[in-house]
Amino acid sequence: MPPTGPPSFELLPGAPNSPVILHVPHAAREIPAQVRQGIVLDDTALERELDHITDSHTARLAEDAARRTALTPWRFVNRLSRLVVDPERFPDEREEMRAVGMGAVYTRTTHGEPLRPVQTDPEPLLARYFRPYAQAMTDAVADRLAAVGRAVVVDVHSYPTEPLPYELHGTGPRPPVCLGTDPFHTPPELLAAAREAFGAVVEETGLDSPFSGTYVPLEYYGTDPRVSALMVEIRRDTYMTEPGGPAGPGLTRLASALASLVTAVTG
Ligand SMILES: [Zn+2]
Numbered sequence: 001m002p003p004t005g006p007p008s009f010e011l012l013p014g015a016p017n018s019p020v021i022l023h024v025p026h027a028a029r030e031i032p033a034q035v036r037q038g039i040v041l042d043d044t045a046l047e048r049e050l051d052h053i054t055d056s057h058t059a060r061l062a063e064d065a066a067r068r069t070a071l072t073p074w075r076f077v078n079r080l081s082r083l084v085v086d087p088e089r090f091p092d093e094r095e096e097m098r099a100v101g102m103g104a105v106y107t108r109t110t111h112g113e114p115l116r117p118v119q120t121d122p123e124p125l126l127a128r129y130f131r132p133y134a135q136a137m138t139d140a141v142a143d144r145l146a147a148v149g150r151a152v153v154v155d156v157h158s159y160p161t162e163p164l165p166y167e168l169h170g171t172g173p174r175p176p177v178c179l180g181t182d183p184f185h186t187p188p189e190l191l192a193a194a195r196e197a198f199g200a201v202v203e204e205t206g207l208d209s210p211f212s213g214t215y216v217p218l219e220y221y222g223t224d225p226r227v228s229a230l231m232v233e234i235r236r237d238t239y240m241t242e243p244g245g246p247a248g249p250g251l252t253r254l255a256s257a258l259a260s261l262v263t264a265v266t267g
Helices: 044-053 056-066 098-099 124-147 188-199 250-266
Strands: 009-012 020-024 075-078 150-161 178-179 206-208 227-235
Touching: 009 124, 020 124, 020 250, 056 075, 056 150, 056 250, 075 124, 098 206, 124 150, 150 250, 178 188, 188 206, 188 227, 188 250, 227 250
Parallel strands: 020 075, 020 150, 150 227, 178 206
Antiparallel strands: 009 075, 178 227
């Protein structure tokens, strides 16, 4: 029998002629019961870990931004926690986070403690969750290319104000908004539009610190210049109580900035 239950991710349609996909990979806390059984934390420790690792309220931020935009962007939203699989990691040895037990299937927590037994075989989770997600995201980009001739993936994340022990580049600057770029897929105009949009609502936007890069489906990665991409990493103190608390008024300001960015790149 195929697994049942709510979808593990959703593509929420935008305007037929919008090139923009707001990608929200880390907003959810949901972990299917069967996957939960493979995690060694007790319920209290798991909730604490979810508080640290989840980009809380970012799905709402993307939804708010979409509502404020004349030409509605598409939204691709992960409905499961990144503790199930992290769709943004490379599924193989290219992934630098494997060194700290946080490749596509994490075996360590943000504080370096065991999350899954080290001998856990990642393959069933990759087959059930990672690859279908990657394929659906590839298809979503292909649809934008077919409809509009280009695609703009805006990756919507948030990050903790204080570095967590797992961070490999935790000593660098932690601006209110960090823009993650890729040398091939982030054209200067896209970066400039993001600096302008977010610069209007926060004191400072930074570049590629503490997190760098941006998500592009592997089929297009490094080869198709019609796919542009940018990662937006919002420092959590600008819009929520950390860790894992409610959103505050900053969320509305940031949603309006994201809407301005979408409008700017839609042309
Ligand atoms: Zn994230």
